Amino acid sequence: MPSVLALLTDPDAFFRTRVPDPSLKGPLAVIVLIAAANAAAALVQSRFMSQVFESGGMGGGFATALQGIIFVFVIFGPFVIWLVYAGVFQGISALFDGDGEFSTTLAFTGWGFVPSVLGSVASIAINYYRFNVRGVDVPDEMSMEAYRQFSQSLQTGPLVALSATLALVFTLWSGFLWTFALKHARDLTLRRAALTIAFPTAIGLLATLRTLLVALEVL
Template sequence: MGIYVNDSPPSQSRQFFRRKCQDPSLTGPILIVIATAIANVLSVAVVTSQIITALGKTSTTQLILVFSYVRILVLSIVGVFLMWFAVTAIIYVTMEKLNASQKSFRDLFKLVGWGFTPAVFSGLVSGVATFLVYTQVSFPSDPAQFSALFSSLRNNPIFFTSRLLFVTFTLWQGLLWFFAVKNLYDVSRRVAGGSVVVPTLLWLFLPLSSII
């Protein structure tokens, strides 16, 4: 039993952030955040591709497709980095108001970046779900009918499962931020947990797709 507890995911996360607090690096978090941005555009890329196919693959639509992919990816990367900064700022201000020991915003920023790891998996799951659903339907050639198609697929069981997994991944994300704060500030579980409630709810109720 002791071996199981020591090797449990929460224990591994605690030990991971304990090591990272000694010498926070920016390279790993940046790669994680970029991966998050790429994973989160997969769903939009699938739908865009299906729309272009329905409209006909002419040279113009192909150009529109490439432009759309580049635009979505750039906006996604910007959006995730803004969320990274926002989450860090919220936690930093919260800890200041709780009179926690002063820590470097830069160190907190680096540690918070690691917490986006579950968002990579969430984006991949969403992309796969979108692919499984939208590749099984025929898109109308009339763009005016797209809205009705999207509405009819909204309650698809695959999307429902994807949303449940999104909630699970978001809670995991909050747990990682919890360990980041607890180890960096060396505070109680109650204080660390209270500092990550707002960022976790922000990520949960303001999906990346709504800001790109």
């Protein structure tokens, strides 16, 4: 059975050899790594978020509770996204006469998130530099005008553009892996597999592209 390295070098062979035994252990580990990286990124931003809540006049207890909710979301979010993508892929592939168990689609979809692990690690580094090294000025009082300017500053700039550009690359990479994943998970031709993953992947690409354009102040 090919090593995980084969996923990056020969995804067609990687998924083909896993059809008889589509274990969820490896994909689950991938999603856990993403969740852990997201949690680390949230911790990196925690001091900054506390300053934002304080500037907005939120009490310490409310701010702590809100940060806790955010923390839970970033941890469990990747698992929900994994299930949603697998479900959408399963449904769309049925339109192309796909044949295969949902458990196989779920497992193979999970492997397609491997680029997101790299993206999450890159996000930690960028956010650490942005919020803990360079720093972001938080207004002492969050008036409507101050909030507007502050919000704009968070959405623009070279670091935001860098994050968005990397996200585009990693999303395209995931789409490439998912094409071969669905080819073997649902017994599709390569063309039909590509069509299966096209719409969900395009939505992610368009959302990230908008973030990039805003960061570059094009929109």
